[in-house]
Amino acid sequence: MKVTREKAAENRAALVREAGRLFRERGIDGVGVAEVSKAAGLTHGALYAQFPSKDALAAEALGAGLETSGARLAKIVERPDASLADLLDHYISRRHRDDLAFGCPLAASASEIARQDRSVSARFVEGLERMTAAVEATLADVPPETRHQRALTIVAAEIGAIAVARAAAKSDLGLSNEILSAARITLEQLGKEPRQGSVRKTRTRRRTSL
Amino acid sequence: MKVTREKAAENRAALVREAGRLFRERGIDGVGVAEVSKAAGLTHGALYAQFPSKDALAAEALGAGLETSGARLAKIVERPDASLADLLDHYISRRHRDDLAFGCPLAASASEIARQDRSVSARFVEGLERMTAAVEATLADVPPETRHQRALTIVAAEIGAIAVARAAAKSDLGLSNEILSAARITLEQLGKEPRQGSVRKTRTRRRTSL
DNA sequence: TGTACATCAGTGAACGCGCGTTCACTGATGTAC
DNA sequence: TGTACATCAGTGAACGCGCGTTCACTGATGTAC
Numbered sequence A, B: 001m002k003v004t005r006e007k008a009a010e011n012r013a014a015l016v017r018e019a020g021r022l023f024r025e026r027g028i029d030g031v032g033v034a035e036v037s038k039a040a041g042l043t044h045g046a047l048y049a050q051f052p053s054k055d056a057l058a059a060e061a062l063g064a065g066l067e068t069s070g071a072r073l074a075k076i077v078e079r080p081d082a083s084l085a086d087l088l089d090h091y092i093s094r095r096h097r098d099d100l101a102f103g104c105p106l107a108a109s110a111s112e113i114a115r116q117d118r119s120v121s122a123r124f125v126e127g128l129e130r131m132t133a134a135v136e137a138t139l140a141d142v143p144p145e146t147r148h149q150r151a152l153t154i155v156a157a158e159i160g161a162i163a164v165a166r167a168a169a170k171s172d173l174g175l176s177n178e179i180l181s182a183a184r185i186t187l188e189q190l191g192k193e194p195r196q197g198s199v200r201k202t203r204t205r206r207r208t209s210l
Numbered sequence C, D: 001t002g003t004a005c006a007t008c009a010g011t012g013a014a015c016g017c018g019c020g021t022t023c024a025c026t027g028a029t030g031t032a033c
Helices: A005-026 A033-039 A044-050 A054-077 A084-091 A094-098 A105-113 A118-136 A144-169 A173-189 B005-026 B033-039 B044-050 B054-077 B084-091 B094-098 B105-113 B118-136 B144-169 B173-189
Strands: none
Touching: A005 A033, A005 A044, A005 A054, A005 A105, A033 A044, A033 A054, A054 A084, A054 A105, A054 A118, A084 A118, A084 A144, A084 A173, A094 A144, A094 A173, A105 A118, A105 A144, A105 B105, A105 B144, A118 A144, A118 B144, A118 B173, A144 A173, A144 B105, A144 B118, A144 B144, A144 B173, A173 B118, A173 B144, B005 B033, B005 B044, B005 B054, B005 B105, B033 B044, B033 B054, B054 B084, B054 B105, B054 B118, B084 B118, B084 B144, B084 B173, B094 B144, B094 B173, B105 B118, B105 B144, B118 B144, B144 B173
């Protein structure tokens, strides 16, 4: 039966929310439309009244998750005395590792995005750029010409640290914790000014097999 | 019909090889047993003569991939003048990014391992430790007490860089290349001795929400 | 404000399909004598 | 070396199941008058 426009919007939001949660927890291929619909308190038919396909729902769920996650980072960075340490405290934490369902979708789905289609990858890139901008805003000590490079590396390392810590946690929680501590401490050093004597471009640039 | 023991071993190896390739390319959930068997030149029944289940095949395929990948790194490190730059050249490259099928399984499957069972996670940890040992062997300039910490961070960052570069490549190849270059250059700096004046433990240790 | 009716969000049965797994069978291999 | 036969890797039909998607239908909503 028909419901109010307001209720319909709520139902749609519930579908996106539950899809985001379940897809991050168990992967897009790992959860069926019936389960997502049920979690939102609906039948699968209702899902198809709101979205043309499961893939369309997945893309919207990824986008919504990135929105939430990006907004959190932006809020941290907009504080006048915001530092890289603040961002790292938030991102590279046991809480984040253990919160697969509502954590950053970039970390939850990094290695799966490569297999999705271009529209999903485009949303991923948006999220990546947003996160990079947040990190870059805290790199006042780093010379402008290497700031972006540093920010990209820190972002890739943050995502890698969470993904790897999660993969290790099931069989070796100690190692998982160690990875988080190590990344938390070491990455902060990349936010400081570059080492004085050892920035030798010729050495740094040596790339033989790239 | 029965085949020679030698031929049976070849068939088993082909199943493991094709499973490793396909699972890395499209995910474990994304490929069926029929396709793996066909790729190995067999029917799916033959697969069940060799392995008790698809999951068992997946675990063996991951193990074999890690073996190959780890052996490559070990070969680089055992050279007397091996440096972190050599490892990074090998790992953080466009070639590696574009070779999903035969690249490092840690990077191909990082965010999926968290959803597999403990035995798969245990194999992942083995591979991680092997890779960390290889990196650590090149950190002669880093003080022994922080060497392991650095190595763990570099490994997480390498894996993150490849995973993120792959996810971005479908919609923004320029950004993907930029991520690889940035990580390649920046991570090498973590292999050098720590910054002289700025290693302030109290500051470094500031972790509020971990 | 009250009535008539078009709209459409949501229901639930049904669709074809491919999944992982099982199993009776085949027939060359490899062993026992 | 030759023969008899147990072994077992591999075949292919069949299993139940859950998948994503479709569709005829329902009935409260919201609009037109």
